[in-house]
Amino acid sequence: MESGIFHSTYEKDMALRHTPIEKIRLALVIALVLVFPFFADNYLLNLANTIGVVVVGAVGLNILTGFTGQISLGQGAFMAVGAYTAALLSINWGAPMWLTIPAGAISTAIIGAIFGIPSLRLKGLYLAIATLAAQEIILWVITHWDAVTGGVDALNAKNILWFGGESHYFSEFQFYWIIMGFAALTTMVTVNLFRTRIGRAFIAIRDQDIAAEVMGIDLFKYKVLAFATSSFFVGLAGALIAHWRQIVTWERFTIETSIFYLAVIIIGGLGSVSGSIYGAIFMVLLPAILNNIGRSLKGVIPAMDVLIPFIQQAVFGLVIILFLILEPEGIAKMWKNVRDYFRLWPFSY
Protein backbone atom coordinates (compact mmCIF):
# COMPACT_ATOMS: atom_id res chain seq x y z
CA MET A 1 0.00 0.00 0.00
CA GLU A 2 1.40 3.39 -1.03
CA SER A 3 0.35 6.96 -0.56
CA GLY A 4 2.63 8.45 -3.20
CA ILE A 5 6.11 8.36 -4.72
CA PHE A 6 8.83 9.90 -2.62
CA HIS A 7 12.49 10.28 -3.58
CA SER A 8 15.39 10.48 -1.21
CA THR A 9 18.26 10.81 -3.72
CA TYR A 10 18.77 12.85 -6.88
CA GLU A 11 19.52 9.69 -8.83
CA LYS A 12 16.09 8.32 -7.97
CA ASP A 13 14.47 11.63 -8.84
CA MET A 14 16.11 11.59 -12.28
CA ALA A 15 15.13 7.99 -13.02
CA LEU A 16 12.64 7.45 -15.82
CA ARG A 17 10.92 4.60 -14.03
CA HIS A 18 10.34 4.81 -10.32
CA THR A 19 8.55 1.68 -9.23
CA PRO A 20 9.16 -2.03 -9.87
CA ILE A 21 5.72 -2.28 -11.47
CA GLU A 22 6.73 0.27 -14.09
CA LYS A 23 9.81 -1.77 -14.94
CA ILE A 24 7.81 -4.98 -15.22
CA ARG A 25 5.25 -3.23 -17.42
CA LEU A 26 7.98 -1.96 -19.76
CA ALA A 27 9.50 -5.45 -19.98
CA LEU A 28 6.07 -6.88 -20.85
CA VAL A 29 5.54 -4.29 -23.60
CA ILE A 30 8.98 -5.03 -25.08
CA ALA A 31 8.29 -8.75 -24.94
CA LEU A 32 4.96 -8.25 -26.69
CA VAL A 33 6.56 -6.18 -29.45
CA LEU A 34 9.23 -8.85 -29.95
CA VAL A 35 6.85 -11.83 -29.96
CA PHE A 36 3.94 -10.24 -31.83
CA PRO A 37 5.19 -10.61 -35.45
CA PHE A 38 5.65 -14.38 -35.10
CA PHE A 39 1.96 -14.86 -34.46
CA ALA A 40 0.48 -12.10 -36.58
CA ASP A 41 -0.75 -12.45 -40.15
CA ASN A 42 0.03 -9.93 -42.89
CA TYR A 43 -2.99 -7.78 -42.11
CA LEU A 44 -2.01 -7.35 -38.48
CA LEU A 45 1.62 -6.78 -39.42
CA ASN A 46 0.54 -4.08 -41.82
CA LEU A 47 -1.45 -2.39 -39.07
CA ALA A 48 1.50 -2.69 -36.68
CA ASN A 49 3.83 -1.13 -39.26
CA THR A 50 1.38 1.71 -39.80
CA ILE A 51 1.30 2.30 -36.06
CA GLY A 52 5.11 2.26 -35.97
CA VAL A 53 5.42 4.91 -38.67
CA VAL A 54 2.71 7.04 -37.07
CA VAL A 55 4.54 6.77 -33.72
CA VAL A 56 7.70 8.21 -35.29
CA GLY A 57 5.78 11.06 -36.94
CA ALA A 58 3.61 11.78 -33.92
CA VAL A 59 6.55 11.87 -31.50
CA GLY A 60 8.21 14.29 -33.92
CA LEU A 61 5.16 16.55 -34.04
CA ASN A 62 4.78 16.34 -30.26
CA ILE A 63 8.30 17.71 -29.79
CA LEU A 64 7.21 20.83 -31.64
CA THR A 65 3.57 21.21 -30.68
CA GLY A 66 3.27 19.41 -27.38
CA PHE A 67 6.61 20.28 -25.81
CA THR A 68 7.57 23.59 -27.42
CA GLY A 69 4.05 24.90 -27.90
CA GLN A 70 4.41 25.76 -31.61
CA ILE A 71 1.34 24.66 -33.53
CA SER A 72 2.16 23.16 -36.91
CA LEU A 73 -0.30 22.38 -39.68
CA GLY A 74 2.57 21.62 -42.08
CA GLN A 75 3.37 18.10 -40.90
CA GLY A 76 2.09 16.47 -44.08
CA ALA A 77 4.33 18.56 -46.33
CA PHE A 78 7.38 17.99 -44.12
CA MET A 79 6.74 14.26 -44.35
CA ALA A 80 6.55 14.63 -48.10
CA VAL A 81 10.00 16.23 -48.11
CA GLY A 82 11.44 13.20 -46.29
CA ALA A 83 9.61 10.70 -48.47
CA TYR A 84 10.51 12.38 -51.77
CA THR A 85 14.16 12.84 -50.76
CA ALA A 86 14.50 9.16 -49.89
CA ALA A 87 12.64 8.00 -52.98
CA LEU A 88 14.52 10.29 -55.40
CA LEU A 89 17.93 9.36 -53.98
CA SER A 90 17.15 5.67 -54.40
CA ILE A 91 15.76 6.11 -57.93
CA ASN A 92 18.24 8.58 -59.43
CA TRP A 93 21.49 7.58 -57.76
CA GLY A 94 20.74 4.08 -56.59
CA ALA A 95 21.54 5.06 -53.04
CA PRO A 96 21.09 2.31 -50.45
CA MET A 97 18.40 2.51 -47.80
CA TRP A 98 20.77 3.05 -44.90
CA LEU A 99 21.76 6.27 -46.62
CA THR A 100 18.43 7.46 -48.01
CA ILE A 101 16.53 7.19 -44.72
CA PRO A 102 18.92 9.45 -42.76
CA ALA A 103 19.17 11.74 -45.79
CA GLY A 104 15.38 12.08 -45.86
CA ALA A 105 15.35 12.93 -42.16
CA ILE A 106 18.18 15.47 -42.40
CA SER A 107 16.83 17.25 -45.48
CA THR A 108 13.46 17.58 -43.76
CA ALA A 109 15.19 18.98 -40.68
CA ILE A 110 16.78 21.69 -42.84
CA ILE A 111 13.50 22.58 -44.57
CA GLY A 112 11.73 22.52 -41.19
CA ALA A 113 14.31 24.88 -39.71
CA ILE A 114 13.80 27.31 -42.61
CA PHE A 115 10.04 27.29 -42.14
CA GLY A 116 10.61 27.64 -38.40
CA ILE A 117 12.18 31.06 -38.82
CA PRO A 118 8.79 32.88 -38.96
CA SER A 119 8.00 31.36 -35.54
CA LEU A 120 10.19 34.06 -34.05
CA ARG A 121 7.64 36.67 -35.00
CA LEU A 122 4.46 34.63 -35.02
CA LYS A 123 2.70 32.94 -32.18
CA GLY A 124 -0.37 30.81 -31.65
CA LEU A 125 -2.90 30.88 -34.41
CA TYR A 126 -0.80 33.15 -36.64
CA LEU A 127 1.89 30.50 -36.62
CA ALA A 128 -0.74 27.83 -37.29
CA ILE A 129 -1.89 29.74 -40.36
CA ALA A 130 1.71 30.31 -41.51
CA THR A 131 2.40 26.56 -41.32
CA LEU A 132 -0.83 25.96 -43.20
CA ALA A 133 0.56 28.17 -45.97
CA ALA A 134 3.87 26.27 -45.77
CA GLN A 135 1.94 23.03 -46.25
CA GLU A 136 0.18 24.30 -49.36
CA ILE A 137 3.31 25.90 -50.84
CA ILE A 138 5.60 22.89 -50.30
CA LEU A 139 3.04 20.50 -51.74
CA TRP A 140 2.49 22.81 -54.71
CA VAL A 141 6.23 22.88 -55.39
CA ILE A 142 6.36 19.09 -55.21
CA THR A 143 3.48 18.63 -57.63
CA HIS A 144 4.71 21.27 -60.09
CA TRP A 145 8.48 20.79 -60.09
CA ASP A 146 8.19 18.12 -62.78
CA ALA A 147 11.90 17.94 -63.61
CA VAL A 148 12.83 16.75 -60.13
CA THR A 149 9.81 15.24 -58.43
CA GLY A 150 7.95 13.91 -61.46
CA GLY A 151 5.02 16.22 -60.75
CA VAL A 152 1.74 14.61 -59.80
CA ASP A 153 2.83 11.13 -60.91
CA ALA A 154 3.75 8.60 -58.29
CA LEU A 155 7.38 7.61 -57.71
CA ASN A 156 8.46 4.03 -57.22
CA ALA A 157 11.07 4.03 -54.49
CA LYS A 158 13.73 1.32 -54.63
CA ASN A 159 14.84 -0.61 -51.57
CA ILE A 160 18.52 -0.98 -52.38
CA LEU A 161 20.86 -2.65 -49.90
CA TRP A 162 24.25 -1.58 -51.31
CA PHE A 163 25.46 0.81 -54.05
CA GLY A 164 24.80 -0.57 -57.51
CA GLY A 165 22.46 -3.24 -56.15
CA GLU A 166 19.01 -4.04 -57.37
CA SER A 167 15.79 -3.22 -55.53
CA HIS A 168 15.31 -5.78 -52.79
CA TYR A 169 11.94 -7.18 -51.78
CA PHE A 170 11.04 -6.80 -48.11
CA SER A 171 8.08 -8.61 -46.58
CA GLU A 172 5.86 -6.95 -44.01
CA PHE A 173 7.58 -9.15 -41.42
CA GLN A 174 11.02 -7.84 -42.33
CA PHE A 175 9.82 -4.25 -42.40
CA TYR A 176 8.28 -4.73 -38.98
CA TRP A 177 11.75 -4.92 -37.48
CA ILE A 178 13.04 -1.88 -39.39
CA ILE A 179 10.05 0.27 -38.47
CA MET A 180 9.87 -0.86 -34.85
CA GLY A 181 13.60 -0.27 -34.51
CA PHE A 182 13.22 3.31 -35.67
CA ALA A 183 10.11 3.81 -33.54
CA ALA A 184 11.95 2.55 -30.44
CA LEU A 185 14.96 4.72 -31.26
CA THR A 186 12.78 7.80 -31.76
CA THR A 187 11.01 7.18 -28.47
CA MET A 188 14.23 6.70 -26.53
CA VAL A 189 15.92 9.75 -28.02
CA THR A 190 12.89 11.93 -27.35
CA VAL A 191 12.33 10.74 -23.78
CA ASN A 192 15.94 11.53 -23.02
CA LEU A 193 15.90 14.78 -24.99
CA PHE A 194 13.63 16.24 -22.34
CA ARG A 195 16.12 15.43 -19.62
CA THR A 196 18.74 17.65 -21.26
CA ARG A 197 19.22 21.41 -21.39
CA ILE A 198 17.78 21.62 -24.90
CA GLY A 199 14.59 19.77 -24.02
CA ARG A 200 14.05 21.79 -20.88
CA ALA A 201 14.54 24.97 -22.90
CA PHE A 202 11.78 23.77 -25.26
CA ILE A 203 9.40 23.24 -22.33
CA ALA A 204 10.30 26.62 -20.87
CA ILE A 205 9.45 28.28 -24.19
CA ARG A 206 6.11 26.53 -24.22
CA ASP A 207 5.21 27.52 -20.70
CA GLN A 208 6.18 31.18 -20.95
CA ASP A 209 8.46 32.39 -23.70
CA ILE A 210 9.27 35.77 -22.20
CA ALA A 211 10.24 34.22 -18.87
CA ALA A 212 12.36 31.71 -20.79
CA GLU A 213 14.19 34.50 -22.56
CA VAL A 214 14.81 36.28 -19.27
CA MET A 215 16.37 33.08 -17.94
CA GLY A 216 18.88 33.15 -20.76
CA ILE A 217 17.30 30.92 -23.38
CA ASP A 218 18.01 32.18 -26.88
CA LEU A 219 14.46 32.01 -28.27
CA PHE A 220 15.44 32.16 -31.93
CA LYS A 221 18.01 29.40 -31.61
CA TYR A 222 15.78 27.08 -29.62
CA LYS A 223 12.64 27.64 -31.65
CA VAL A 224 14.48 26.90 -34.88
CA LEU A 225 16.11 23.92 -33.16
CA ALA A 226 12.67 22.67 -32.09
CA PHE A 227 11.46 22.91 -35.69
CA ALA A 228 14.58 21.11 -36.92
CA THR A 229 14.42 18.30 -34.34
CA SER A 230 10.73 17.78 -34.86
CA SER A 231 11.06 17.82 -38.65
CA PHE A 232 13.95 15.37 -38.42
CA PHE A 233 11.64 12.70 -37.00
CA VAL A 234 8.78 13.71 -39.25
CA GLY A 235 11.10 13.33 -42.25
CA LEU A 236 12.25 10.00 -40.86
CA ALA A 237 8.64 8.84 -40.82
CA GLY A 238 8.27 10.09 -44.40
CA ALA A 239 11.38 8.22 -45.56
CA LEU A 240 10.17 5.05 -43.84
CA ILE A 241 6.83 5.35 -45.64
CA ALA A 242 8.63 5.83 -48.95
CA HIS A 243 10.58 2.57 -48.57
CA TRP A 244 7.86 0.57 -46.91
CA ARG A 245 5.02 1.47 -49.32
CA GLN A 246 7.47 2.01 -52.22
CA ILE A 247 4.88 4.16 -53.98
CA VAL A 248 5.33 7.82 -53.17
CA THR A 249 2.54 10.16 -54.21
CA TRP A 250 1.71 13.66 -53.03
CA GLU A 251 -1.80 12.48 -52.10
CA ARG A 252 -0.40 10.83 -48.99
CA PHE A 253 0.88 14.13 -47.65
CA THR A 254 -1.99 16.61 -47.91
CA ILE A 255 -3.41 18.82 -45.18
CA GLU A 256 -5.48 15.80 -44.10
CA THR A 257 -2.24 14.12 -43.02
CA SER A 258 -1.24 17.18 -41.01
CA ILE A 259 -4.62 17.13 -39.29
CA PHE A 260 -4.39 13.39 -38.66
CA TYR A 261 -1.09 13.77 -36.82
CA LEU A 262 -2.37 16.71 -34.78
CA ALA A 263 -5.35 14.56 -33.84
CA VAL A 264 -3.01 11.72 -32.83
CA ILE A 265 -1.05 13.84 -30.39
CA ILE A 266 -4.12 15.62 -29.01
CA ILE A 267 -5.96 12.37 -28.40
CA GLY A 268 -2.83 10.70 -27.08
CA GLY A 269 -1.77 13.62 -24.94
CA LEU A 270 0.07 16.82 -25.79
CA GLY A 271 3.53 16.97 -24.31
CA SER A 272 3.73 13.27 -23.57
CA VAL A 273 5.93 10.81 -25.46
CA SER A 274 3.95 7.80 -24.29
CA GLY A 275 0.81 9.73 -25.20
CA SER A 276 2.00 9.91 -28.82
CA ILE A 277 2.24 6.13 -28.82
CA TYR A 278 -1.22 5.62 -27.30
CA GLY A 279 -2.63 8.15 -29.74
CA ALA A 280 -0.98 6.41 -32.70
CA ILE A 281 -2.36 3.02 -31.67
CA PHE A 282 -5.83 4.46 -31.07
CA MET A 283 -6.05 6.46 -34.28
CA VAL A 284 -4.72 3.67 -36.51
CA LEU A 285 -6.89 0.98 -34.98
CA LEU A 286 -10.08 3.06 -34.84
CA PRO A 287 -10.74 3.25 -38.61
CA ALA A 288 -9.63 -0.38 -39.03
CA ILE A 289 -12.08 -1.54 -36.37
CA LEU A 290 -14.87 0.59 -37.83
CA ASN A 291 -14.11 -0.91 -41.21
CA ASN A 292 -14.38 -4.45 -39.84
CA ILE A 293 -17.62 -3.71 -37.99
CA GLY A 294 -19.02 -2.08 -41.11
CA ARG A 295 -18.12 -5.09 -43.25
CA SER A 296 -19.73 -7.52 -40.84
CA LEU A 297 -22.89 -5.41 -40.86
CA LYS A 298 -23.08 -5.52 -44.65
CA GLY A 299 -25.66 -8.31 -44.51
CA VAL A 300 -27.99 -6.17 -42.39
CA ILE A 301 -27.41 -2.79 -44.03
CA PRO A 302 -26.56 -3.20 -47.73
CA ALA A 303 -25.48 0.43 -48.16
CA MET A 304 -22.71 -0.08 -45.60
CA ASP A 305 -20.02 -0.36 -48.30
CA VAL A 306 -20.58 3.18 -49.43
CA LEU A 307 -21.07 4.56 -45.95
CA ILE A 308 -17.91 3.20 -44.29
CA PRO A 309 -15.57 6.02 -45.36
CA PHE A 310 -18.04 8.63 -44.19
CA ILE A 311 -18.56 6.88 -40.87
CA GLN A 312 -14.78 6.76 -40.42
CA GLN A 313 -14.48 10.47 -41.18
CA ALA A 314 -17.38 11.38 -38.90
CA VAL A 315 -16.02 9.29 -36.03
CA PHE A 316 -12.60 10.89 -36.58
CA GLY A 317 -14.11 14.34 -36.13
CA LEU A 318 -16.31 13.24 -33.26
CA VAL A 319 -13.43 11.64 -31.36
CA ILE A 320 -11.39 14.85 -31.63
CA ILE A 321 -14.31 16.94 -30.36
CA LEU A 322 -15.18 14.58 -27.52
CA PHE A 323 -11.59 14.26 -26.32
CA LEU A 324 -11.09 18.01 -26.33
CA ILE A 325 -14.29 18.57 -24.36
CA LEU A 326 -14.07 15.65 -21.95
CA GLU A 327 -10.34 14.91 -21.53
CA PRO A 328 -8.14 17.57 -23.14
CA GLU A 329 -5.00 15.88 -21.84
CA GLY A 330 -5.74 12.77 -23.79
CA ILE A 331 -5.29 9.05 -23.31
CA ALA A 332 -2.02 9.55 -21.42
CA LYS A 333 -3.93 11.34 -18.65
CA MET A 334 -6.74 8.78 -18.63
CA TRP A 335 -4.24 5.96 -18.29
CA LYS A 336 -2.44 7.81 -15.52
CA ASN A 337 -5.70 8.29 -13.64
CA VAL A 338 -6.49 4.59 -13.87
CA ARG A 339 -2.97 3.66 -12.73
CA ASP A 340 -2.99 6.07 -9.83
CA TYR A 341 -6.38 4.89 -8.74
CA PHE A 342 -5.24 1.30 -8.39
CA ARG A 343 -1.77 2.06 -7.08
CA LEU A 344 -3.01 4.30 -4.29
CA TRP A 345 -6.13 2.31 -3.55
CA PRO A 346 -7.89 2.65 -1.10
CA PHE A 347 -6.43 6.10 -0.42
CA SER A 348 -6.69 7.45 -3.92
CA TYR A 349 -7.23 11.11 -3.41
Next chain:
Amino acid sequence: MDKFLQLTLTGLTSGAVYALVAVGFVLIYKSSDVINFAQGEFLLIGAYLAYFFMGQLGLHWSIGIIITIIVAAGLGVIIERLVLRPLIGEPIISVIMVTIGLSSLLKAMVGGIWGTNPQVFPAFIPKTEVHIFNAVVTADKLWAIGIALAFLLIFTLFFRYNKEGIAMRAVADDQQAALSMGISVQRIFALAWSIAAMTAAVAGVIVANVLEVSPNLSGVGLHVFPVVILGGLDSIPGALIGAAIIGLLEAYAGGYVGDGSLAQVISYVVLIIILMIRPYGLFGQEIIERV
Protein backbone atom coordinates in the same frame (compact mmCIF):
# COMPACT_ATOMS: atom_id res chain seq x y z
CA MET B 1 -8.14 44.23 -72.70
CA ASP B 2 -11.02 41.76 -73.12
CA LYS B 3 -9.07 39.18 -71.25
CA PHE B 4 -8.27 41.63 -68.50
CA LEU B 5 -11.93 42.55 -68.06
CA GLN B 6 -12.94 38.92 -68.17
CA LEU B 7 -10.42 37.97 -65.52
CA THR B 8 -11.40 40.93 -63.38
CA LEU B 9 -15.03 39.86 -63.36
CA THR B 10 -14.11 36.25 -62.61
CA GLY B 11 -11.86 37.42 -59.82
CA LEU B 12 -14.55 39.63 -58.34
CA THR B 13 -17.03 36.74 -58.43
CA SER B 14 -14.78 34.49 -56.39
CA GLY B 15 -13.91 37.53 -54.30
CA ALA B 16 -17.62 37.95 -53.51
CA VAL B 17 -17.83 34.35 -52.29
CA TYR B 18 -14.63 34.75 -50.26
CA ALA B 19 -16.01 37.93 -48.75
CA LEU B 20 -19.19 36.25 -47.56
CA VAL B 21 -17.28 33.37 -46.00
CA ALA B 22 -14.65 35.70 -44.56
CA VAL B 23 -17.20 37.99 -42.91
CA GLY B 24 -18.50 35.10 -40.83
CA PHE B 25 -14.96 34.12 -40.03
CA VAL B 26 -14.01 37.59 -38.85
CA LEU B 27 -17.23 37.89 -36.88
CA ILE B 28 -16.48 34.73 -34.90
CA TYR B 29 -12.88 35.75 -34.36
CA LYS B 30 -13.83 39.25 -33.28
CA SER B 31 -16.43 38.23 -30.76
CA SER B 32 -14.94 35.04 -29.32
CA ASP B 33 -11.28 34.79 -30.45
CA VAL B 34 -11.98 31.49 -32.16
CA ILE B 35 -10.45 30.62 -35.53
CA ASN B 36 -13.12 28.63 -37.31
CA PHE B 37 -11.67 25.98 -39.61
CA ALA B 38 -15.18 24.72 -40.35
CA GLN B 39 -16.22 27.85 -42.21
CA GLY B 40 -15.83 26.07 -45.55
CA GLU B 41 -18.08 23.28 -44.33
CA PHE B 42 -20.77 25.82 -43.45
CA LEU B 43 -20.63 26.87 -47.09
CA LEU B 44 -20.83 23.23 -48.15
CA ILE B 45 -23.87 22.62 -45.96
CA GLY B 46 -25.53 25.77 -47.27
CA ALA B 47 -25.07 24.60 -50.84
CA TYR B 48 -26.42 21.11 -50.12
CA LEU B 49 -29.37 22.39 -48.08
CA ALA B 50 -30.33 24.68 -50.94
CA TYR B 51 -29.94 21.76 -53.35
CA PHE B 52 -32.13 19.64 -51.08
CA PHE B 53 -34.93 22.19 -50.75
CA MET B 54 -34.90 23.46 -54.33
CA GLY B 55 -33.62 20.51 -56.32
CA GLN B 56 -34.93 17.50 -54.43
CA LEU B 57 -38.09 18.91 -52.81
CA GLY B 58 -38.77 21.27 -55.68
CA LEU B 59 -39.60 24.32 -53.57
CA HIS B 60 -39.63 27.77 -55.11
CA TRP B 61 -36.18 29.36 -54.90
CA SER B 62 -37.25 32.20 -52.60
CA ILE B 63 -38.71 29.78 -50.02
CA GLY B 64 -35.78 27.43 -50.49
CA ILE B 65 -33.23 30.13 -49.72
CA ILE B 66 -35.12 31.37 -46.67
CA ILE B 67 -35.37 27.85 -45.20
CA THR B 68 -31.69 27.24 -45.99
CA ILE B 69 -30.68 30.37 -44.12
CA ILE B 70 -32.88 29.55 -41.14
CA VAL B 71 -31.55 25.97 -40.88
CA ALA B 72 -27.96 27.24 -41.20
CA ALA B 73 -28.51 29.78 -38.43
CA GLY B 74 -29.94 27.09 -36.17
CA LEU B 75 -26.96 24.86 -36.91
CA GLY B 76 -24.61 27.68 -35.98
CA VAL B 77 -26.32 28.14 -32.62
CA ILE B 78 -26.32 24.41 -31.86
CA ILE B 79 -22.63 24.08 -32.72
CA GLU B 80 -21.68 27.04 -30.57
CA ARG B 81 -23.64 25.66 -27.62
CA LEU B 82 -22.48 22.04 -27.83
CA VAL B 83 -18.94 22.28 -29.14
CA LEU B 84 -17.43 25.72 -28.60
CA ARG B 85 -18.83 26.78 -25.27
CA PRO B 86 -17.22 23.99 -23.22
CA LEU B 87 -13.87 25.12 -24.61
CA ILE B 88 -13.98 28.77 -23.55
CA GLY B 89 -10.63 29.56 -21.95
CA GLU B 90 -8.83 26.49 -23.33
CA PRO B 91 -5.52 26.91 -25.21
CA ILE B 92 -5.56 27.98 -28.86
CA ILE B 93 -4.60 24.56 -30.15
CA SER B 94 -7.66 22.98 -28.51
CA VAL B 95 -9.96 25.53 -30.10
CA ILE B 96 -8.33 25.14 -33.50
CA MET B 97 -8.51 21.37 -33.32
CA VAL B 98 -12.13 21.31 -32.20
CA THR B 99 -13.17 23.31 -35.26
CA ILE B 100 -11.04 20.99 -37.42
CA GLY B 101 -12.84 18.02 -35.85
CA LEU B 102 -16.11 19.77 -36.53
CA SER B 103 -15.22 20.31 -40.18
CA SER B 104 -14.43 16.61 -40.55
CA LEU B 105 -17.73 15.65 -38.91
CA LEU B 106 -19.80 18.04 -41.03
CA LYS B 107 -18.08 16.99 -44.25
CA ALA B 108 -18.69 13.33 -43.43
CA MET B 109 -22.35 13.99 -42.72
CA VAL B 110 -22.85 15.77 -46.02
CA GLY B 111 -20.99 12.99 -47.84
CA GLY B 112 -22.98 10.29 -46.04
CA ILE B 113 -26.33 11.87 -46.89
CA TRP B 114 -25.76 13.13 -50.44
CA GLY B 115 -22.80 11.05 -51.67
CA THR B 116 -19.66 12.35 -53.32
CA ASN B 117 -20.89 12.81 -56.89
CA PRO B 118 -21.39 16.40 -58.02
CA GLN B 119 -25.08 17.31 -58.28
CA VAL B 120 -26.63 19.66 -60.78
CA PHE B 121 -28.12 22.63 -59.01
CA PRO B 122 -31.44 23.97 -60.32
CA ALA B 123 -30.03 27.37 -61.26
CA PHE B 124 -32.50 30.03 -60.22
CA ILE B 125 -30.29 32.85 -61.44
CA PRO B 126 -30.23 32.64 -65.23
CA LYS B 127 -26.90 32.05 -66.92
CA THR B 128 -27.58 34.31 -69.87
CA GLU B 129 -24.55 35.92 -71.41
CA VAL B 130 -23.96 39.58 -70.77
CA HIS B 131 -21.60 41.75 -72.83
CA ILE B 132 -19.71 44.39 -70.93
CA PHE B 133 -17.51 46.30 -73.37
CA ASN B 134 -15.79 43.38 -75.05
CA ALA B 135 -15.94 40.87 -72.21
CA VAL B 136 -18.55 38.16 -72.01
CA VAL B 137 -19.78 36.97 -68.62
CA THR B 138 -22.78 35.00 -67.50
CA ALA B 139 -25.38 36.96 -65.59
CA ASP B 140 -25.17 34.72 -62.53
CA LYS B 141 -21.67 35.94 -61.83
CA LEU B 142 -22.81 39.54 -61.82
CA TRP B 143 -25.71 38.55 -59.58
CA ALA B 144 -23.27 36.83 -57.25
CA ILE B 145 -21.28 40.03 -56.86
CA GLY B 146 -24.52 42.00 -56.38
CA ILE B 147 -25.93 39.62 -53.77
CA ALA B 148 -22.67 39.60 -51.85
CA LEU B 149 -22.51 43.39 -51.85
CA ALA B 150 -26.13 43.63 -50.72
CA PHE B 151 -25.53 41.24 -47.83
CA LEU B 152 -22.42 43.04 -46.78
CA LEU B 153 -24.27 46.35 -46.87
CA ILE B 154 -26.97 44.87 -44.64
CA PHE B 155 -24.29 43.75 -42.19
CA THR B 156 -22.63 47.13 -42.14
CA LEU B 157 -25.94 48.77 -41.32
CA PHE B 158 -26.69 46.06 -38.75
CA PHE B 159 -23.47 46.74 -36.90
CA ARG B 160 -23.96 50.46 -37.11
CA TYR B 161 -27.60 50.90 -36.10
CA ASN B 162 -29.07 47.68 -34.73
CA LYS B 163 -28.96 47.14 -30.96
CA GLU B 164 -27.71 43.55 -31.28
CA GLY B 165 -25.11 44.68 -33.78
CA ILE B 166 -23.81 47.35 -31.46
CA ALA B 167 -23.76 44.81 -28.62
CA MET B 168 -21.64 42.53 -30.79
CA ARG B 169 -19.16 45.31 -31.39
CA ALA B 170 -19.08 45.99 -27.67
CA VAL B 171 -18.28 42.33 -26.92
CA ALA B 172 -15.58 42.35 -29.56
CA ASP B 173 -14.07 45.43 -27.99
CA ASP B 174 -14.04 44.36 -24.35
CA GLN B 175 -15.93 41.35 -23.01
CA GLN B 176 -15.83 42.40 -19.37
CA ALA B 177 -17.02 45.91 -20.04
CA ALA B 178 -19.80 44.52 -22.23
CA LEU B 179 -20.82 42.10 -19.47
CA SER B 180 -21.02 44.93 -16.95
CA MET B 181 -23.26 46.87 -19.31
CA GLY B 182 -25.79 44.05 -19.16
CA ILE B 183 -24.92 42.43 -22.49
CA SER B 184 -25.14 38.64 -22.46
CA VAL B 185 -21.82 37.55 -23.92
CA GLN B 186 -23.05 33.99 -24.38
CA ARG B 187 -25.94 35.23 -26.48
CA ILE B 188 -23.55 37.29 -28.56
CA PHE B 189 -21.34 34.25 -29.18
CA ALA B 190 -24.38 32.28 -30.31
CA LEU B 191 -25.41 35.17 -32.54
CA ALA B 192 -21.93 35.40 -34.06
CA TRP B 193 -21.96 31.70 -34.93
CA SER B 194 -25.43 31.82 -36.42
CA ILE B 195 -24.57 34.85 -38.55
CA ALA B 196 -21.34 33.19 -39.66
CA ALA B 197 -23.26 30.05 -40.64
CA MET B 198 -25.85 32.15 -42.46
CA THR B 199 -23.40 34.18 -44.54
CA ALA B 200 -21.48 31.04 -45.41
CA ALA B 201 -24.75 29.37 -46.43
CA VAL B 202 -25.55 32.29 -48.73
CA ALA B 203 -22.08 31.99 -50.20
CA GLY B 204 -22.79 28.27 -50.65
CA VAL B 205 -26.00 28.98 -52.58
CA ILE B 206 -24.13 31.42 -54.83
CA VAL B 207 -21.29 28.99 -55.51
CA ALA B 208 -23.79 26.22 -56.13
CA ASN B 209 -25.52 28.36 -58.70
CA VAL B 210 -22.32 29.44 -60.47
CA LEU B 211 -20.54 26.07 -60.37
CA GLU B 212 -22.20 22.91 -59.09
CA VAL B 213 -22.89 21.19 -55.79
CA SER B 214 -20.00 18.93 -54.85
CA PRO B 215 -18.02 18.03 -51.71
CA ASN B 216 -15.03 20.01 -53.07
CA LEU B 217 -16.81 23.26 -52.25
CA SER B 218 -15.50 23.12 -48.68
CA GLY B 219 -12.04 23.93 -50.06
CA VAL B 220 -13.12 27.56 -50.07
CA GLY B 221 -12.72 27.44 -46.29
CA LEU B 222 -8.93 27.18 -46.56
CA HIS B 223 -8.76 29.93 -49.19
CA VAL B 224 -10.30 32.31 -46.71
CA PHE B 225 -7.19 32.36 -44.52
CA PRO B 226 -5.15 34.52 -46.91
CA VAL B 227 -8.17 36.82 -47.23
CA VAL B 228 -8.62 37.42 -43.52
CA ILE B 229 -4.92 37.69 -42.79
CA LEU B 230 -4.48 40.19 -45.60
CA GLY B 231 -7.44 42.27 -44.47
CA GLY B 232 -6.76 41.89 -40.77
CA LEU B 233 -8.30 39.13 -38.65
CA ASP B 234 -10.61 41.47 -36.78
CA SER B 235 -11.71 43.85 -39.50
CA ILE B 236 -14.90 43.42 -41.55
CA PRO B 237 -14.02 46.06 -44.18
CA GLY B 238 -10.60 44.39 -44.29
CA ALA B 239 -12.26 41.07 -45.09
CA LEU B 240 -14.07 42.64 -48.05
CA ILE B 241 -11.01 44.34 -49.50
CA GLY B 242 -8.85 41.30 -48.79
CA ALA B 243 -11.40 39.09 -50.54
CA ALA B 244 -11.43 41.32 -53.60
CA ILE B 245 -7.61 41.45 -53.74
CA ILE B 246 -7.17 37.70 -53.31
CA GLY B 247 -9.95 36.93 -55.79
CA LEU B 248 -8.41 39.21 -58.42
CA LEU B 249 -4.89 38.00 -57.72
CA GLU B 250 -5.92 34.38 -58.24
CA ALA B 251 -7.75 35.25 -61.43
CA TYR B 252 -4.80 37.21 -62.88
CA ALA B 253 -2.27 34.59 -61.82
CA GLY B 254 -4.43 31.93 -63.43
CA GLY B 255 -4.89 33.92 -66.62
CA TYR B 256 -1.52 35.52 -67.25
CA VAL B 257 1.20 33.43 -65.63
CA GLY B 258 2.35 30.26 -67.34
CA ASP B 259 -0.15 27.42 -67.41
CA GLY B 260 -2.28 29.00 -64.71
CA SER B 261 -1.35 26.57 -61.96
CA LEU B 262 0.16 29.42 -59.97
CA ALA B 263 -3.38 30.49 -59.04
CA GLN B 264 -3.61 27.63 -56.53
CA VAL B 265 -0.71 28.83 -54.47
CA ILE B 266 -0.33 32.57 -55.04
CA SER B 267 -2.66 33.49 -52.18
CA TYR B 268 -0.58 31.45 -49.73
CA VAL B 269 2.59 33.17 -50.86
CA VAL B 270 0.86 36.49 -50.20
CA LEU B 271 -0.20 35.11 -46.83
CA ILE B 272 3.37 34.31 -45.82
CA ILE B 273 4.64 37.69 -46.99
CA ILE B 274 1.91 39.54 -45.09
CA LEU B 275 2.57 37.50 -41.96
CA MET B 276 6.24 38.34 -42.15
CA ILE B 277 5.91 42.10 -42.66
CA ARG B 278 2.51 43.06 -41.30
CA PRO B 279 0.90 40.20 -39.33
CA TYR B 280 -2.11 42.29 -38.28
CA GLY B 281 -3.05 42.80 -41.93
CA LEU B 282 -4.10 45.91 -43.77
CA PHE B 283 -6.84 47.01 -41.38
CA GLY B 284 -6.39 44.84 -38.31
CA GLN B 285 -5.65 46.08 -34.83
CA GLU B 286 -1.95 46.19 -34.01
CA ILE B 287 -1.83 44.08 -30.90
CA ILE B 288 0.75 41.54 -31.94
CA GLU B 289 2.89 40.55 -29.02
CA ARG B 290 6.55 40.46 -29.94
CA VAL B 291 8.72 37.68 -28.66
